[in-house]
Amino acid sequence: MKLALAAAALLFTTTTVQADSYEEHDYILNCSGCHRIDGTGSRTVPSLHGMAELSGKPGAREYWVRVPGAAQAPLSNARLAALMNWLVERFTGKRPKPEYTAEEVGRLRSTPLRNPVEKRNELLRATAH
């Protein structure tokens, strides 16, 4: 009896989980198709875990919003700012300080990067020596 009830309760609780926040919802719908749910990317798509390499370096904060995937996402500045705060914390372990605001994100995405890989190498080189 107890076992049967426990089994039934377990089955009712292990149903599909709801996206925890709009940030996660926006991440799944706008980023995860290519970067994958866990952010590891693929042969052709960079891993978001690589963000940790840039974390704390000058220019990284601006770079992350100006990459094509972020700058061109069909999201409002407010939703993108919230998503970026969530994303940076998830993949670098540190929430941006100060947090991104809609105003800052709007300004940054107005100058999207044409060559993000080159810019990334430039940021890494600048702090290497």
Add this chain to the structure above:
Amino acid sequence: MSRLDRWFEGVTRQSARRVSRRNWLSRFGGVLVGGAALPLLPVARAAEKHTIGEDGVKGPQGDPTRCEYWRHCAIDGFLCSCCGGSHTACPPGTEMSPVTWIGTCRNPADGKDYILSYNDCCGKTFCGRCMCNRNEGERPLYHWYRNNDINWCGGAKSQAYSCSTAVVVKVAKEAQPEK
């Protein structure tokens, strides 16, 4: 016949002496509830015809081999359920592409919107069965990651498109296209 009668009488008297009514009631209740819960078990669900690879979403199962099935609202391609796989698993000999296009569909059973991942199965020639082209919420090519006319096998080892799956990722916060 009288031997059977005697045996049955013996068993009945014995159980009447040994088992209390409450004990019997609790056992019988256990059987009732357990029996009712049995079809909820994954083993029982897998035994049904069209629920292979079920991903735990409640409601009428529908028929994953049909284009009208709710999970297929934004799909464009051959249904893997008709091609030797299921709506969550690739047919043998194909690889699921890691990159994919993602959309939302409303489950009529609970009225909720779900995020669906339409991972393509790649590595064999196109399946050719159960073509389904519903495209709800799909965007034109300038929103390329919301477009399903491109070959999403780009991230797989082989670029040969075989069929498409429809995997439920999570419950969506809102239906797409978002406000």
